[in-house]
Amino acid sequence: MEQGEDRYWRRTSTLMWTMFALWVFFSFVIHFFVNQLNNIEFLGFPLGFYMAAQGSLIAFVVMLFVFASAQDKIDREEGVAEDE
């Protein structure tokens, strides 16, 4: 029992840290390079501007839907999901 719960929390934490790293990347890291990215054109936008205006936002939305289903999968596999 204890074993199973530890594994559940380890998998949950790994997912959290993965999402956290992606969050750091799309919130900050990518925008450090705005000047370089602005030399690239994407859908008619300078890429650096695009990432701050749309790209990162789209990434956040997609990340959250992926997170919700990935965490749900962990819950089910580890037997801690709620009853439907």
Next chain:
Amino acid sequence: MADQAQAAKGDFISNLGKIYGLYTGGFFAFVIFLAILEQLGVPNQWIGYGFVFLTIAVYAVIGIISRTTEVGEYYVAGRRVPAVYNGMATGADWMSGASFVGMAGTLFLLGYDGLAFVLGWTGGYVLVAILIAPFLRKFGAFTVPDFFAERYGGNFTRFLAVIVLICCSFTYVTAQIYATGIIASRFLGMDFTVAVYVGLVGILLCSMLGGMKAVTWTQVAQYIVLIVAYLLPVVILSTQKYGIPVPQLTYGQALRDIGALEQNMLSNGLATAQTLKPHIKPFTTYDPLNYFALILCLMVGTASLPHILMRYFTTPSVREARKSVAWSLFFIFLLYFTAPAYAAFSKLEVYSTVIGRDLDSVRPWLFTYGVLGLVKICGADAVSVDAIKAACSQIAGHPGVIRLQDFSINTDVIVLSTPEIAGMPYVIAGLVAAGGLAAALSTADGLLLAIANALSHDIYYKMLDRNAPTTRRLIVARILLVTVAVAAAYTASTKPADILSMVAWAFSLAAAGIFPALVLGIWWKRANTAGCIVGMILGFGICVYYLVGTRYFAVHFYETWSWLSTASPAAVAKFAELKTAWMNAADETAKSAAWVALDKHAQTVANWWGVRNISAALFGLPVGFLAIWIVSLLTAAPSKEVQDMVDATRRPRGQTIIRDKDAALPAH
């Protein structure tokens, strides 16, 4: 009886799609009906009143239908709100009057640097989802301070959380009520004070009888109005200009045109390198440190604001809470990724049809807003051609055409003027006003409920009278709600400039005061009461010290911390000069004038490492985390019971941790 009520309730939830589908259809029919009336010659004023009063009436009806006498319904909407609808409600809760009306204008003025707000006000939801919301849902709290009290034990932590909550929510709700007043007075020509109290009635009708339940279902209705109102004008504009009804894709072309016009203006002497901030050029307003600090503080603040977190108490399960955060961000994203398109189209319009024009041929829409004092040319309100000619002739060597530096526009005008610039009928402008009102009212509802619930549930029920019967709890909750609402409306009616500028502080205050203790309470079992208390007091304290010190005691702050300030040698010399002038001032009048000048300059140099005070949480956050960590490790570990409670919080399956004796909530 109870079973019947239950069945009727289940019915309502399973028919939500149909109900809100009909509502949306009805809303479009209403817009078309008003458009027809406009064509038949009904005056604009009436169309405007039609929009405002009908939408407020609909919200009020929803609020009254959703009245309740159950504690669980009042505080957490019976925990029955499906993920998608809770997402819409959160979207309306989140997007304030200022986001709706002012965001595009900020982007217009700041260009790339304004995108810090777009990023900051969306990315925080990632933190909400992965760190906080599902666990708080499992916990089963009624309010955010509830979690602090149970996890850390004792009413002192609860009390601290209530203090932080009120500090960050009250100025915010005042600003929302102020925004309803501004929108109603601008569009309907209503007196500002009257408009504020009309807004107050609208807010109370939605929230007083049904608490969270009523606020939830009105916020869903308000989201639909606000998103339609925000998207429609700019979709029409994009179709007119580029033939594609997706403004988010077409404004790339507008950005290119803006870039070309910027070059032209510089070479034609219509703009100087000092006044022109190239739209896509980064770090023209904020330096990189402040740009990223602002993003961080807004994001962490988002994840700490109680009126947002409490929305995730209402979902039926932990699973739904997670999905709901994703839907929330999606619905919020629809508005925020459109705002830069508004900004770009407006800028293109201004650069191509205002700047460089002869004073005689100024576009008429400018005068509509000039009369309201929102557009200035050559420093004077643009009320008529004669007025701006007179103002420009005062300027030595003025060429007779409008230069960039002659033109100034209030940020609120960008969204409000788009329908008119694109030559759309007045009905669209009325729609935009209704959308702005929906945004302000829904945010005010959520904030008000967060404050009143903290007072009624945490202070009154949990701290003063633990044996209060259900009816008395709900009566107290409503009395406090009305009291807080009236206090906020009264404050708003005095047009307090200071309060309004303090709204931006709410994010840093919430981030520094709540985030460290909240996150560590869930993710670190070893965090204990002493750590929480010291961390909250120090983190929040240093944040308040920085905010208030740099704003209100700038001279003193600068003198104490001059070794940390990033002031340039010239600015340091100027400070010394102004200081001497103040000390040597001959009489009282001269002395106070000299002080004003000194204080104003001091505000620009009073800082630690150049961080602006809007990002004060940059100091509060690490201090808060460190204090909790160090103090917790120096004191005894939390009891086995508390550690087991944290374990149970992390597991979705099973009962909620807190169970209210009066709340008949579905077991999970």
